[in-house]
Amino acid sequence: MGMAILVNENTKVLVQGITGREGSRHAQYMLQYGTKVVAGVTPGRGGQTVQGIPVFDTVEDALRKIPDINTSIIFVPAQFAADSVYEAIDAGIKLVVIITEHIPIHDALRFVNYSKRKGVTIIGPNCPGVVSPLRSKVGILPNHIYTRSGPVGIVSRSGTLTYEISYHLTQAGIGQSTVVGIGGDPIIGTDTLEVVKMFEEDPETRYIVVIGEIGGTMEERLAKYIGSGKITKPVVAYISGRTAPPGKRMGHAGAIVSMGMGSYESKVKAFQEVNVPVARTPTEIVKLIKQYIR
Amino acid sequence: MGMAILVNENTKVLVQGITGREGSRHAQYMLQYGTKVVAGVTPGRGGQTVQGIPVFDTVEDALRKIPDINTSIIFVPAQFAADSVYEAIDAGIKLVVIITEHIPIHDALRFVNYSKRKGVTIIGPNCPGVVSPLRSKVGILPNHIYTRSGPVGIVSRSGTLTYEISYHLTQAGIGQSTVVGIGGDPIIGTDTLEVVKMFEEDPETRYIVVIGEIGGTMEERLAKYIGSGKITKPVVAYISGRTAPPGKRMGHAGAIVSMGMGSYESKVKAFQEVNVPVARTPTEIVKLIKQYIR
Amino acid sequence: MRLLEYKGKELLNKYGVKIPRGAIVKSLEDIQTLKAMKFPLFAKSQVPFAGRAKMGLVRRVDTINDAENAARDYLGKVIQDYPIRKVLFEEGVNVAKELYISITLDRENRGYLMLASTEGGIDIEEVARKSPEKIIRLYIDDYEGLRDYMIRGVAQKLGLEGSAVQDFVTVTKAMYRVFTEYDAELVEINPLALTTDGQLMALDVKVMIDDNSLYRHSDISIEDSDYTTEELEARKYGLHYVELTGYVGIMANGAGLTMATMDLVKEFGHEPADFLDVGGGASEDSVKEGLKILLTDDRIKAVLVNIFGGITRCDEVAKGVVGALNEVKTNKPIFIRLKGTNEEEGRKILTEVGLKTYETAEEAMEALSKAITR
């Protein structure tokens, strides 16, 4: 049996900000998907329930009652999100998925560095989360897209684009081991390279799809690592933002080319040098993967 | 041959603040004592010499030229001392002795925690330093007192009182392995217990003298540790401040009894419970040690 | 967002950076406040982009009358969609040497980066390209912060001596405070002048603040930023809008998909007119307001809408499109790709008003391509 990465059948989820509009809605969707959502937290709302899920005032309270919580998903508004992340980390939760967008970058920088010191994995912020199809979803990815497990691991900086590529893969009969949306902010908890390393270790994953975009040097660093021979599984990539002008921020706070760094050309060149094929359009990813599977 | 702790023949000393009055004076005294003082630092004074010792602008410059520096002693004025400590730590020096007094406590707290994370030993601040008689002195302890090496290790929160006790021991023919003045501030780099553990490991040291004072719980924690059986060498103690009223600060910023903690009685009781004799006067220490040696 | 020069100077000055004596003029009445100053002055239009001098937006004025003329010329002028609301009048400074200094985010190492160079006064990207060895880099850990000794190391490499070293410590620590306390993404002084009388003075500054942090900086107004009127309007509806130079209007949901759509337009040999992301969870309203921006843009010949419904519901998108068409008279052709959640319902709504939908973005773009070259 496959294992997938980050989330699986053993994932027990706490929803921070569960009484908010997004929190309660996606708690429901996750339950519908089959995710074991076992508790929620909203300060001052302890004792209530949301979708039948018990709500606690603090993460500590939740863990005292339900000690096997191992994952938290954060829907708390941006101004209070950082505090929720610290609360989850300090309570001993080892995987924290942050959906919240608009968290100040300096906050994210501090809590990401903190998580690294504490050995906690953060996915996000400003990300769609993680799904291991048919097993568990900790995120907001649409349920109806993720209907087939299989050999392709996806790591992506984009939400919608990922749904689209997953959709086409599944349509083509190709299932996914795990799909990880790492988020579009300049500072994120887990980067492309870190996820690719996890896929390399995962027996279920046999092919890796990297969906990148302009800005930063994550893709270049991944290419360098692939060049060192440490990734043995086939990797294919798509990079969006070829036509974005330098110095302009393209929707994602992280999607900006500056000081000559993070351009489309530099990323494509880096991948091509290590024989990673780069699709010209999102749908071309499916063709590239099919060539390997054939 | 003995080994002593912290400083020995292999100690190569950098003097930070060497062009100041205290720095230059004690650089000379240390040289006279036989300490290998190999470099000094004062920003903007690089290229000069003090007592024949080359002066550099930065610690990095000094280490580039003289890579075997392993110890730094800091005479830099209080306002700039913290910065010098960081500079020494970041440059990779593993023992930093801080003579400077009046360093703000919050500064000390931060740099001491930093040193722990970086695996650096700090002695002080506001301390007389360390001497392993006849081998090396990194501090301001008077040369003429430290004329005999031997089996007694001393750890002390006080300067003058230590000189006095050392003097009497030496007069009685009893030499010292290492004498460590840990400093009188509320937050210090290395506490009594840590030094006693080093003495326990040191083959040369056979008897341990602890000179404590009121305030804090260092002595109580040491007593507890002795009670756990992990210190096999005889320990004798003196505690000053029996007659100090609570809530008043006795010269040393650390010498204050508050919230019922750190009183003379509590410390003496803790020592007596683990059979550590406590001298009534400083000179009685010599008698107590003699009983063990006999 | 990028702050206007005068506002960035104000923040740095608060923490101890010296700046030329100056005054802000918002209207002609303010000109009288300049009487106390030492002429000649330099009139600097407060616009949030580089190359002001070349655009004739900075000039020397020798008298109050000159100053008034400058203010009259500049105020209200619209440059690159940005209306000039303020003019900074500054006294001159005798410059011995111009340095570059900045603090920025280091995304890769999740910390901060200080960049310094003796090549001040020119575009640092140019220096980085032509002589990267002239840029001094200092990594700063977010916890350990910026220590004096590190700064002294940089000062040494910049060739600063004597009291300028301590002044440089003051300047950079002030920059660091602004950077961390104001959630900045960039704090740049360029040039940092060493004056003939040995002082360090910030002649021009560029401060970029993280938009998401504005709620905690009550002293920063979005009025003092580089947002154009359109961009501010788009922000209100949760839209991300960036104006580009082409003629194919683009609207999509999600930053990645929107960029991919731009790239597709180019792939077909056309030029995108904009980046318009209605968001991963777009609502009827945001779609309507977004599309209205494109329909009223004269540069745009045709519009490509690319929606993949995940969180976004296709029927909401369709309603938004219909809403926009009801409000704006247009004969621009619109090509809509609609896929995903509630796709059927969405298609039905659009068919009712005579709009065709496509299965893939490629198909929609192919149709658009034929329409505008026809």
Added chain:
Amino acid sequence: MRLLEYKGKELLNKYGVKIPRGAIVKSLEDIQTLKAMKFPLFAKSQVPFAGRAKMGLVRRVDTINDAENAARDYLGKVIQDYPIRKVLFEEGVNVAKELYISITLDRENRGYLMLASTEGGIDIEEVARKSPEKIIRLYIDDYEGLRDYMIRGVAQKLGLEGSAVQDFVTVTKAMYRVFTEYDAELVEINPLALTTDGQLMALDVKVMIDDNSLYRHSDISIEDSDYTTEELEARKYGLHYVELTGYVGIMANGAGLTMATMDLVKEFGHEPADFLDVGGGASEDSVKEGLKILLTDDRIKAVLVNIFGGITRCDEVAKGVVGALNEVKTNKPIFIRLKGTNEEEGRKILTEVGLKTYETAEEAMEALSKAITR
């Protein structure tokens, strides 16, 4: 040093802690400023120690005349060597509940400690002694800081509910800011009142600032601290002076040796009148000024000087002693133990003016003991 109540309140209020409406009166002229306030008021003498109420230094005033009388009574009065220079007049508050809250240094763990209790308004040391279970303790790491969620945990244990929880976050974060930004050793609000209309308000505060940090806090004046005139004078010469209750004057070099000397006095059945540490590197001047404090103190019957010369040179000490005797007429007996660096030279100087020296502190104390019981 401990700040006066009003100054501590000012700092906390700056960062958002609510305090009763109040005004500081330094002289009778200031009384007129009270007219705008809502009587009855509470006149609180600004003295830096506990138990003011019991000493009659706090009273209720119902009219301006009452207030003037209170000011006349308090201002200029000297309590425990401390002259009252300021009186704080505050409006009354309707209290529903009194809490205790403080942040202090955690020496053992090299961090900070927050203490909270529902037993507000009484001495926390007493609570700690009688019912330690009523004290909530929260350790705070200097790097991680105080997080909102931690505070909410404390609020929960204190039984706070509704909007009081968020108010409590505001109060404690303000305390934490004062603690870290002002180099405090203690920031205490006791009582922190929950008023009948649901507000949290600091009724009395105690803030202790690290003396060594004063150079970086230009808004804190040593005038607003608990230093007595003598202590301030002693500080000027680098002396550490603490007044005790006995009659044997003590001067020694080094804090440990000085305390050991106090203990020795007690060991001989006598009572020390002071702690006076002339420092590890005492100079002629500091010895002279230190000894003058003791010689002019009427409570003192005899003086014990205990010097072990390490860094301190015995000849410098001897010159200082002679200097003091030249300036102050006294017939108090002085017993001097002098040992260490330049011991011979020191002894010679003292012998010349007829002063004997001793080899050990015990010998000197024995002689002193005989002299004053004689």
